Amino acid sequence: MIFLAALIFGAISAFAFQPFGMWPLMPPAFALLADLVWRAPRMRSALLVGWLFGLGQFCVGLNWIATAFTFQAKMPPWLGWLAVVLLSLYLAVYPMLATGLAKRFGGSRLSLVLALGGGWALTEWLRATMFTGFSWNPVGVALVDIPLRDTTRLIGTYGLSGLLVLIGGAAWLLAKREWKPGAGIVAGAIVLLVAADLAVPVLLDRPSLPIRIVQPNIGQDQRWSPDAAKAHLDALVDMSVGGRTTPRLLFWPESAVTYPLDDQRPAAKWNVVGDRLAATSGLGADQLLLAGSEALNSSDGVNVTGAANRVFVLGPLGNVLGRYDKAHLVPYGEYLPMRPLLSTLGISRLAPGDLDFAAGPGPQTLTLPGGTKVGLQICYEMIFSGEVVDRANRPDFLFNPSNDAWFGRWGPPQHLAQARLRAVEEGLPVIRATPTGISALVDADGALLSSLPWKTAGVIDATLPAPRGPTLFATLGNLVPILAAMALLLAAIALHGRRRYSAT
Structure with a gap:
């Protein structure tokens, strides 16, 4: 019975994430999980409870992955649902490890809660790190719309996840009439929230730059059509140069220009120059365009031997003023692991094209003409906290061009929620531009200043928000939640050991 309950509670907790945002479901889910682990008769039962809880949460929360397969004609749609389940079977190992730690050191209810909270934060960090990492939907992101999100300035997203687990555990302790430890955890959460509000860095003085974010509403089923490429580019240009305001910075989505804007083959030089000029036609002398496109590499000057997912900073004459290559690539989307084997089996990349992308060097800051600094993270890269x-060249804001057009209805709002936590953690505004939504402007406190709905064409005209000074998390990164998680585990071990010593 406890195993079925774990699966059901996990599945229900997924509705705390976007697009539903029913965050009050998450703390009770962890209260019930703590109770199930406590009642589990053996270690292997506790491990299975955690694994089933995670399986339910991931299968429901990641259902949007199945939608991606509907855009790949070479693979049947049912394979998408199989992929969701198979991925969830693996991801559920991390909650399983957390409940295993809780059972091992849960000699008392309090030590169980402390071990579960610390173990959950630590295993979420591991999930974001192991095997290239997949940190989508850490449980803390469910709190993005309430004041507790401010604590990420200090403890980061994984710390926020651990705090949420502790709050659920506190509810369980109070339900069991363990008033002092339950109230102590709640008081600790309040103190942490107050500390985060007192430690908020000041807003920095930066030039007020008018910006425009362009969302053309070009679906995944249309955007790679060669026949429609020019029409799509014309639509982007028209949306960029019209209106009553004259933006200084224009932001287009990931791969907005489906022509490659860089090509190492000499024979392609004039096509590339023409495409850059077409993309920047109508720009004023002091305007800049930040646009995503592919770049093609050639080792012999004749054949295409590689590619990169790139963002270009373009001037009004199509001149390249900066570039950034995506570093954290999506397995099966931007490259195919074990390509010789999987290609033989008929499995291909979900994104169009047969070439694997090459990874860029990692986070970079580009200094734009005028001195404003932009940090770039393309699509999926934005989910990786820290x-x-x-950190050696801190930007004034983050630009996250993305293509959420193949993420279904659930993926885009979940992606935006995670981008908002990056804003709070780093104390930096975030700009998101996507082809079908949700494009958005987020301030340095994670507040959603403006957004364009899913599957809607439009622009956001605004002024670039000011950044804050570096937060504690921006300075120390994931060292903070890792140390906090270890402290909780050590406290649980100490309580567990003291209880065992008292019993003897």
Whole structure:
């Protein structure tokens, strides 16, 4: 019975994430999980409870992955649902490890809660790190719309996840009439929230730059059509140069220009120059365009031997003023692991094209004409807490061009929620431009200033928000949540050991 309950509670907790945002479901889910682990008769039962809880949460929360397969004609749609389940079977190992730690050191209810909270934060960090990492939907992101999100300035997203687990555990302790430890955890959460509000860095003085974010509403089923490429580019240009305002910075989505804007083959030089001029036609002398496109590499000057997912900073004459190559690539989307074997089996990349992308060097800051600094993270890269900023050259804002057009209805709002936590963690505004939504402007506190709905064409005209000074997390990164998680585990071990010593 406890195993079925774990699976059901996990599945229900997924509705705390976007697009539903029913965050009050998450703390009770962890209260019930703590109770199930406590009642599990053996270690292997506790491990299975955690694995089933994670399986339910991931299968429901990641259902948007199945939608991606509907855009790949070479693979049947049912394979998408199989991929969701198979991925969830693996991801559920991390909650399983957390409940295993809780059972091992849960000699008392309090030590179980402390071990579960610390173990959950630590295993979420591991999930973001192991085997290239997949950190989508850390449980803390469910709190993005309430004040507790401010604590990520201090403890980061994985710390926020651990805090959420502790709050659920506190509810369980209070339900069991363990008033002091339950109230102590709640008081600790309040103190942490107050500390985060007192430690908020000041807003920095930066020039007020008018910006425009362009969302053309070009679906995944249309955007790679060669026959429609020019029409799509014309639509982007028209949306960029019209209106009553004259933006200084224009932001287009990931791969907005489906022509390659860089090509190492000499024979392609004039096509590339023409495409850059077409993309920047109508720009004023002091305007800049930040646009995503592919770049093609050639080792012999004749054949295409590689590619990169790139963002270009373009001037009004199509001149390239800066570039950034995506570093954290999506397995099966931008490259095919074990290509010789999988290609033989008829499995291909979900994104169009047969060439694997090459990874860029990592987070970079580009200095734009005028001195404003932009940090870039393309699409999927934005979900990795602590890995989005070049700390040696801190930017004034983050630009996250993305293609959520193949993420279904659930993926885009989940992606935006995670981008908002990056804003709070780093104290930096975030700009998101996507082809079908949700494009958005987020301030340095994670507040959603403006957004364009899913599957809607439009632009956001605004002024670039000011950044804050570096937060504690921006300075120390994931060292903070890792140390906090270890402290909780050590406290649980100490309580567990003291209880065992008292019993003897």
